[in-house]
Amino acid sequence: MKRLFVEMFLLSPEENxxxxxxxxxxxxxxxKTHILVKLTTTRVKEWxxxxxxxxxxxxxxxxxxxxxxxxxxxxxKVTLKRYLQAIEVTSMLEAEWMVIHLNFNEHLYGQLKAxxxxxRNAIELxxxxxxxxxxxxxxxxxxxNPDIFVDILNALDSKYFGxxxxxxxxxxxxxxxxxxxxxxxxPFIREVHLHESMKGEDNHLPLGSNYIDVNxxxxxxxxxxxxxxxxxxxxxxxxxxxxxxxxxxxxxxxx
Numbered sequence: 001m002k003r004l005f006v007e008m009f010l011l012s013p014e015e016n017x018x019x020x021x022x023x024x025x026x027x028x029x030x031x032k033t034h035i036l037v038k039l040t041t042t043r044v045k046e047w048x049x050x051x052x053x054x055x056x057x058x059x060x061x062x063x064x065x066x067x068x069x070x071x072x073x074x075x076x077k078v079t080l081k082r083y084l085q086a087i088e089v090t091s092m093l094e095a096e097w098m099v100i101h102l103n104f105n106e107h108l109y110g111q112l113k114a115x116x117x118x119x120r121n122a123i124e125l126x127x128x129x130x131x132x133x134x135x136x137x138x139x140x141x142x143x144x145n146p147d148i149f150v151d152i153l154n155a156l157d158s159k160y161f162g163x164x165x166x167x168x169x170x171x172x173x174x175x176x177x178x179x180x181x182x183x184x185x186x187p188f189i190r191e192v193h194l195h196e197s198m199k200g201e202d203n204h205l206p207l208g209s210n211y212i213d214v215n216x217x218x219x220x221x222x223x224x225x226x227x228x229x230x231x232x233x234x235x236x237x238x239x240x241x242x243x244x245x246x247x248x249x250x251x252x253x254x255x
Contacts, residue, residue, distance in 0.1 A: 004254050005232040006241065007060060007193075009204075019238070023245070026056030028099065031086045031214045033062040044092045057093055058191075058232075061086035063101035063141075068125045069109070069118035080125055087132050090206035097135035099141050099164045099191065104148050114163050119148070123155050130160050133162050137164035141202075142173040153188045162190035165221075168197040168204065168234075171212050178217050194244070195234050206240040207247040215251055 005026035008016050015031045020027035029047070031039075051057055066079040083100060090098045102122070109118040129136055138149055138161065153161055163185050170181045182189075196205040196212045207214050221229060231253065235241040248254045 001255050002229070002231045002248075002253050003056060003119050004245075004248070005056060005058060005191075005230055006240070007128075007232055007234050008241065009060075010236060013047060014050070017047065017054065018230070019241070020054045023241075026058070026230070026232075027051070027054050028058045028060050029095075030060040031062055031089055031094070033064060033082065035080065035099050036062055036085055036089070039089065041092075044089055048093055051093065056230075058096040058230075059086060059090045059093065059095045059098045061098050061100040063103060066101075067103050067105075068100075069104065069120075069122035071114075071117065071121070076125055078129060083091070083129055084132070087129065087134050090134055091132070097137055097162075099137045099139050101141050102138050102143065102149065103141065104143050105226055106144050115148075115201060119151055119155070122152060126152070126156060126161065130158050131154070133160060134159050135162065135190075137167075138164045139164040139193065141169050141179075144174050145176045146170075146181045149188070150184050152199060159255060161188075163188035164191040164193060164232075165189045166193040166195075167212060167214065167217055168193070168195040169202065172197040172199060172201055172203075178212070182220045182224055184219065186221070187226045189221065189225045190227065191230045191232055192218075192221065193232050193234055203234050204234055204240075206235060206243040207244065214247075218253060 005028050007028035009030050016027050027226045062082050066077050067075055070076050109115050188192050196209040197203045235244055
């Protein structure tokens with residue numbers, strides 16, 4: 001049986017906490033930039049108190065406009081600042097890990113020389129995060145294949161960095177079969193974001209929509225992942241959340 005976390009990304013952190021309490025699951029709190037810039041120490045302490053009884057806490061760092069491997073040092077500076085702010089909140093909440101998007105754009109940086117420089121820049125930035133000793137899981141979004149993650153995670157070779165494999169994103173935006181993602185990333189996967197999507201669309205459809213053979217993917221992960229992994233649901237509505245939980249329970253993945 002897998003541990004289950006919930007991230008209702010269209011709702012507030014406070015609403016997510018209440019849902020996790022009601023369902024007796026873990027919760028992943030999305031620290032979007034507009035939340036992060038206004039967040040006070042007092043509010044974080046209030047969240048900490050409200051989280052009592054929740055079965056596990058993680059955070060999802062901001063991602064829009066943040067590019068860890070950017071060629072522009074000012075963009076990297078802002079990216080690092082936002083990540084460090086999110087790490088501070090993560091530490092205050094005593095959360096188990098933080099998710100961040102890699103945001104690698106193959107159209108801009110896909111040529112070999114540019115890609116190598118992007119990776120070097122990202123690794124340098126991630127080394128600064130590593131010093132905070134908070135586990136960080138890199139999430140795929142529109143990356144075309146898993147190779148960029150393999151390169152970065154191998155180079156980091158750090159107990160503080162792992163992979164958050166988003167099944168719906170990989171299906172929607174990659175031409176590689178999901179089995180290739182699992183095979184290459186298996187040593188690093190610590191968390192799996194679960195939702196279905198159509199090709200080319202980030203729909204976040206409920207499990208059982210029949211675009212993705214989710215059972216096949218989870219069985220491959222169970223066989224190949226080098227450590228146990230957490231399942232995190234990212235539905236658009238509470239109705240879809242209920243459908244997802246029913247699907248996982250009916251298929252034997254959660255109690």
